[in-house]
Amino acid sequence: MQPGGKNGGRSGANSGAPDNMVEVDKVGFGYDRRRLVLRDINIAIPRGQMVAVMGLSGCGKTTLLRLIAGWLRPITGEIRVAGKPISRLGRKGLFALRRRVGMLFQFGALFTDMTVFDNVAFQLREHTDLPERVIADLTLMKLHAVGLRGAADLMPSELSGGMARRVALARSVALDPMLMLYDEPFAGLDPLSLGVIGQLMRRLNDSLGATSIVVTHDVTEALQLVDYVYFMSNGVVMAQGTPEEIRNSSDPMVAQFVKGESDGPVPFHYPAPDYRQDLFQEAMLEKAILEKAA
Amino acid sequence: MHRITEILEGLGSRVTGWIWRLGFASRFFWLTLRHSGTAFRRFYLTIREIYFAGVLSLVIILVSGLFVGMVLGLQGYDTLVRYGSSEALGVLVALSLTKELGPVVAGLLFASRAGSAITAEIGLMKATEQLAAMEMMAVDPIARVVAPRFWAGIISMPLLAALFSAMGIFGGYLVGVRFIGVDDGSFWSQMQAAVDFKEDILTGIFKSVVFGIAITWIAVFEGYDAPPTAEGVSRATTRTVVTSSLAVLALDFVMTALMFRGI
Secondary structure (H helix, E strand, C coil), rough: CHHHHHHCCCCHHCCCCCCCCEEEEEEECCCCCECCCEEEEEEEEEECCCCCCCCCCCHHHHHHHHHHHHCCCEEEEEEECCCHHHHHCCHHHHHHHCCCCCECCCCCCCCCCCCHHHHHHHHHHHCCCHHHHHHHHHHHHHHCCCCCCHHCCCCCCCCCCHHHHHHHHHCCCCCCCCEEEEECCCCCCCCCHHHHHHHHHHHHHHHHCCCCEEEECCCHHHHCCCCEEEEECCCEEEECHHHHHHHHCCCCCHHHHCCCCCCCCCCCCCCCHHHHHHHHHHHHHHHHHHHCCC | CCHHHHHHHHHHHHHHHHHHHHHHHHHHHHHHHHHCHHHHHHHHHHHHHHHCCHHHHHHHHHHHHHHHHHHHHHHHHHHHHHHCHHHHHHHHHHHHHHHHHHHHHHHHHHHHHHHHHHHHHHHHHHHCHHHHHHHHHCCHHHHHHHHHHHHHHHHHHHHHHHHHHHHHCCCCCCCCHHHHHHCCHHHHHHHHHCHHHHHHHHHHHHHHHHHHHHHHHHHHHHHHHHHCCHHHHHHHHHHHHHHHHHHHHHHHHHHHHHHCCCC
């Protein structure tokens, strides 16, 4: 369950697997060189798989996703997407690669001045010379896949949270990407929408033959959905394995996270002096004031 | 001693921050120019922004122009009649509007109506990750979002200033000729004789183009640079109105001083 341990073939890009879609090799990152947010991250994601990166808020999982998307550049190590060293690509190269990568943002990030149809057609219009009739067919096909063909003429402000996330999903797969990145796709969704989005993500991944990375802290949904899990804490990958292995993990922190327990290795209380001592000191202070006043 | 060091450090940090920001704004201006091809190749994007920045500003510009012209008519008549030259009212109204008031007041109104809207729109797009989504879809937000708005502002501003001046002259005519009774023929013929196209009209157009560049540059930069929070966008919108209004007034003085040939 430890990096390079049981599943050593997956961790470390030097494993030599030629068919890895994403390879994160000894990556370190920090907004300040002296305080690293991520340290010595080794991840290898084979083509066609759906992988979850899980962990507590602030553990560095979204930063890792941004590094894979080429938004941030690592301080140490290298990231390769489809064999290309993303941190060394120029803007042109990065944009060429991004045409083959889709990303679903936490709250959809739909263009609010465009209809649902125009949102989904956006990439097709920007990157292809297809006639408008073909674009319309493709767009409606994508919308049909997420069950929202009938909502093509609505504006994003007229959609519910779940519908907006489905439209954003249709938009992100408009160019049939080889890699899908999901940033907290289940955040703020009701159980029904959450299930629908989860199923769609899996179905689209399998039908497109894509590879997916899901950054989430929704344990139940993610463990049902993905093929493999990386568990991060304090900027390092502290556990990894299949959903079954993660569920049965004996690591106290992973177990606390999976079971959603309020106390454990991650304490419920923010560090503070002993409460009894605090109360005692307060009482002593009040007594001293009263004595002085008398 | 410690207090003085603190004050000096604070001052130094503010000045350095201001210089960094100016540098970033200049680089942003250059990037906008470099990516301006899209704004012209796909001119419908710019046309759409001309509608939002220019057409939707028409009401405030026309109504303000009418009132400014009417006030000019009243005040101008009151002054000119003391010297027995009330027939020169048309000249006074036209020159004041085309050379100064038209570009300056239209610029101030444009900054508060369209400039603030541009900043708020781009700032909100940033806060809701729409710009990030665009970048992730391999579409440059500077080319797709910023450049069309920038050029729409530059195109709209001289047209709005011209309409402001025209409406102002009509307001001056209404008050001077229709209400007060200044001679109709003198009002128009003196204006025609005294207002020079190159010296007066082109000066006003030149000024309004410069104001258009300054206002939209400030507006798009503030929106793009706004912290992605509600408070950040609100502060950026306020900064756009304040900075661009001051820029219009300062630039007006500089340009008038450079063009002034009275001495």
